[in-house]
Amino acid sequence: GAVVSQHPSWVICKSGTSVKIECRSLDFQATTMFWYRQFPKQSLMLMATSNEGSKATYEQGVEKDKFLINHASLTLSTLTVTSAHPEDSSFYICSAADSGSFSYEQYFGPGTRLTVT
């Protein structure tokens, strides 16, 4: 149980285009999902907290107009990188917290590797 999927697994796009990444909780409901970014040889950095039915909460330094987050259902959150540039190339990972659990545990998706050329 507690499986989180991400799609796509990897994507290559041209500078200036937008890319949408989906994060799904497959066997549980997630009121809250989290989006992280990881650059090579660095740790995961939380970008934003996605809340079902309301606006996402962005961490300091993360542009909300560039990284659009939508959490329209209890099993799906999307991250859209708008007008992507090479410096946005990174490993994007989502996680989800089980709404029905009192645990603080987050379940991670397999990640999406974005390369912007």
Add this chain to the structure above:
Amino acid sequence: RKEVEQDPGPFNVPEGATVAFNCTYSNSASQSFFWYRQDCRKEPKLLMSVYSSGNEDGRFTAQLNRASQYISLLIRDSKLSDSATYLCVVFLQSGNKLVFGAGTILRVKS
């Protein structure tokens, strides 16, 4: 000062060795503590939670010292498959978020 600090390593050890990782955290309001394992180009996976009383799971033992704001992970009888990056993670209830350390690289060699 980083919120969660770890020795980046790498720790290069032979099979069968015992290796210990240390971690310190700066926010005394941190609620819960974890060790995650991350393999190259993969997502992090929960290894174990960490409690003040200490907890053990097979070859892995985790300890928490709240007074010193210090967390440790001990791996006994290292296996080749233990090679990975080990992430120290704290949960801040105030922000409802996990904060990750930069990770410690472990390489177990035959």
